[in-house]
Amino acid sequence: METFEGNLVRLDPIDSDxxxxxxxxxxxxxxxFRLLDERLAKIPTVENTKEFIEKINKEGFIFGIHSRKDLTxxxxxxxxxxxxxxxxxxxxxxxxxxxxQGRGYGTDAMNVIIRFAFLELNLNRISLxxxxxxxWGIRSYEKVGFKLEGRERESIYRDGKWWDxxxxxxxxxxxxxxxxxxx
Amino acid sequence: xxxxxxxxxxxSQHIHLAxxxxxxxxxxxxxxxxxxxxxxxxxxxxxxPLSEHxxxxxxQNEIKAAQDSNSEMLFAYRANLDDHLVGxxxxxxxxxxxxxxxxxxxxxxxxxxxxxxxxxxxxxCTFAFHELNxxxxxxxxxxxxxxxxxxxxxxxxxxxxxxxEAHYYHGKYWDVVHLGLLKSDWNEVREDRNxxxx
Numbered sequence: 001m002e003t004f005e006g007n008l009v010r011l012d013p014i015d016s017d018x019x020x021x022x023x024x025x026x027x028x029x030x031x032x033f034r035l036l037d038e039r040l041a042k043i044p045t046v047e048n049t050k051e052f053i054e055k056i057n058k059e060g061f062i063f064g065i066h067s068r069k070d071l072t073x074x075x076x077x078x079x080x081x082x083x084x085x086x087x088x089x090x091x092x093x094x095x096x097x098x099x100x101q102g103r104g105y106g107t108d109a110m111n112v113i114i115r116f117a118f119l120e121l122n123l124n125r126i127s128l129x130x131x132x133x134x135x136w137g138i139r140s141y142e143k144v145g146f147k148l149e150g151r152e153r154e155s156i157y158r159d160g161k162w163w164d165x166x167x168x169x170x171x172x173x174x175x176x177x178x179x180x181x182x183x
Numbered sequence: 184x185x186x187x188x189x190x191x192x193x194x195s196q197h198i199h200l201a202x203x204x205x206x207x208x209x210x211x212x213x214x215x216x217x218x219x220x221x222x223x224x225x226x227x228x229x230x231x232p233l234s235e236h237x238x239x240x241x242x243q244n245e246i247k248a249a250q251d252s253n254s255e256m257l258f259a260y261r262a263n264l265d266d267h268l269v270g271x272x273x274x275x276x277x278x279x280x281x282x283x284x285x286x287x288x289x290x291x292x293x294x295x296x297x298x299x300x301x302x303x304x305x306x307x308c309t310f311a312f313h314e315l316n317x318x319x320x321x322x323x324x325x326x327x328x329x330x331x332x333x334x335x336x337x338x339x340x341x342x343x344x345x346x347x348e349a350h351y352y353h354g355k356y357w358d359v360v361h362l363g364l365l366k367s368d369w370n371e372v373r374e375d376r377n378x379x380x381x
Binding site for chain 2: 127155
């Protein structure tokens with residue numbers, strides 16, 4: 001199997017000239033930002049989106065999640081805060097249109113980027129954080145092999161309520177064990 | 184009518200919060216850099232000794248970065264007796280819309296940690312909850328730093344997250360612990376101690 005190919009998707013560089021506008025349109029759905037980030041939800045300009053992509057690419061990796069069927073852009077996935085000293089990186093993922101959520105694209109893309117992180121970057125662990133209200137995301141990360149490592153209590157205030165932020169991690173040895181079990 | 188404000192958000196029994204004076208403070212901090220735990224807390228890995236000149240530049244840059252940022256604040260801890268530098272306090276990644284922030288305390292040497300550690304933490308929390316109006320604070324330690332973590336536990340911090348093998352040190356992976364304190368936890372600790380005025 002190709003490094004950047006999964007069962008449903010393939011990860012390719014984002015063409016910031018032709019794809020930024022589509023990515024930007026996802027931010028117009030307030031929920032998209034509020035699932036991705038704890039900062040103030042706001043609609044970026046296309047220029048902001050290009051800068052966002054370039055910034056992540058400079059510090060780590062960001063890939064477009066493209067459907068293998070028709071090559072349309074579905075979302076993006078990235079590795080940032082790469083700490084080679086401790087062999088750790090953080091992963092973030094977003095699926096754009098709501099119609100594409102819950103169809104297995106995110107899980108498939110996460111499997112591909114984790115394989116890249118362990119087999120190409122030779123990292124020892126990948127971390128992520130997720131708001132407790134994104135329960136379908138948590139289920140997807142568990143399917144990939146992430147384990148819950150704790151929760152920061154009342155760390156996000158949304159719609160009049162405090163929510164926890166969950167922290168999940170996958171170690172190279174967890175991932176290898178899972179691969180052996182699957183194969 | 185009694186003044187409802189607490190006595191001081193900057194001062195406690197033995198120490199107070201103050202600004203950093205790079206020229207005056209760099210020579211003192213240079214003497215702490217030989218302590219491995221201090222050097223590890225002070226700079227991103229790998230820990231290494233820094234000269235007085237390097238520390239001076241670093242302090243100047245950090246003050247500038249904090250001034251330009253709306254999510255970071257820096258303080259020196261000084262002894263009430265003679266204003267001598269005893270440590271540093273940094274708030275970072277403050278998210279004002281969520282009222283959360285992260286904190287790093289640098290204890291100037293083992294003796295300060297043992298003698299004044301709880302006062303360092305208590306003063307930082309007073310400022311965070313009474314002046315910054317935060318709802319929660321987080322600190323991070325690799326799990327071999329039990330002495331520091333115990334101090335934070337005594338001030339009400341709880342172990343909330345244990346990121347397995349997220350730190351590599353002395354040829355071995357260690358977990359990184361996220362310790363969290365809600366304002367309500369902190370109020371409880373203070374009520375139990377009956378020290379409303381710190």
